[in-house]
Amino acid sequence: MPIKPFKSIGIGVAYSPNLKANLFEAARLSVFFEAKLVLIHVGEASEEKSKLLSTILKSFEKDQLKYEVVFKPGNPVDVILSISEEKKIDLLILGAVKREKIVKYYVGSIARKITRQANCSVLLLIKPSVERIPCQHIVVNGLKDPKTEQTITAAFYVANQLNAEKITIVEEIGQDEIAVKVDDDKSLRRATIAKERIKLRENSRVKEIISHIPKEYTQNKIIKLQPIFGKRGYSIGHYAQISRADLLVMNAPSKMTFWDRLFPHDIEHILTELPTDVLILQ
Known part of the structure; x- marks a missing residue:
């Protein structure tokens, strides 16, 4: 434990x-x-x-x-x-x-x-x-980041303590990861295959993280993996809102630099319009 x-x-x-x-x-x-x-x-x-x-x-x-x-x-x-x-x-x-x-x-x-x-x-x-x-549904970020394993583990701990039934792990994927310009049926097919490969890769990475979490936290939970192509921060906030999540769990951004203030971090999207209760984990 x-x-x-x-x-x-x-x-x-x-x-x-x-x-x-x-x-x-x-x-x-x-x-x-x-x-x-x-x-x-x-x-x-x-x-x-x-x-x-x-x-x-x-x-x-x-x-x-x-x-x-x-x-x-x-x-x-x-x-x-x-x-x-x-x-x-x-x-x-x-x-x-x-x-x-x-x-x-x-x-x-x-x-x-x-x-x-x-x-x-x-x-x-x-x-x-x-x-x-009651807290029934928790959405947590699954983006590729050194802090993410700790964040997902903490989300399962919170779900366990609050008796939440469902956890959705959202993997936000930037559109720039699909390096295919779509202008005909052939390129559309290539883009679709590229998306599917990325989804499989992301799901595999997150399943590996889940396998390290104590069984007492993961058992009797409905676990959903949700890859989303879109803008970081905005996509997960929107998903938490439409799925009527009771809690959104996010990594805390690394300490802000001057450039982060000019180009707001993904967490700023969440702070501007809170979709639900939000837990930002250090």
């Missing part, structure tokens, strides 16, 4: 209408992952604030939830990042923002800065709920 990836979960606590739903989501995940919960409030401590938090979390006493509250005034991005480092947080939970009048979610400026700079995994929630909404 591999080491649990999330031993400590952090969440920024704002005294907003979503407070109870956010805390319930974070507390449930802490129980599922057997992790300690760290509540980070950007602001001064007060007895009233502490009392409200303990009242909301009282119903998790029976689950032996371990939590602590950290109050620290300052810049929200700096405070949340510094406390995350200090408390060795493995998973940071952030809320998404709903666009006015239309049901589309995106990452607000504070959450986006934290997501880009965090040294830990980040979970972006689009619709936190007091009542648990």
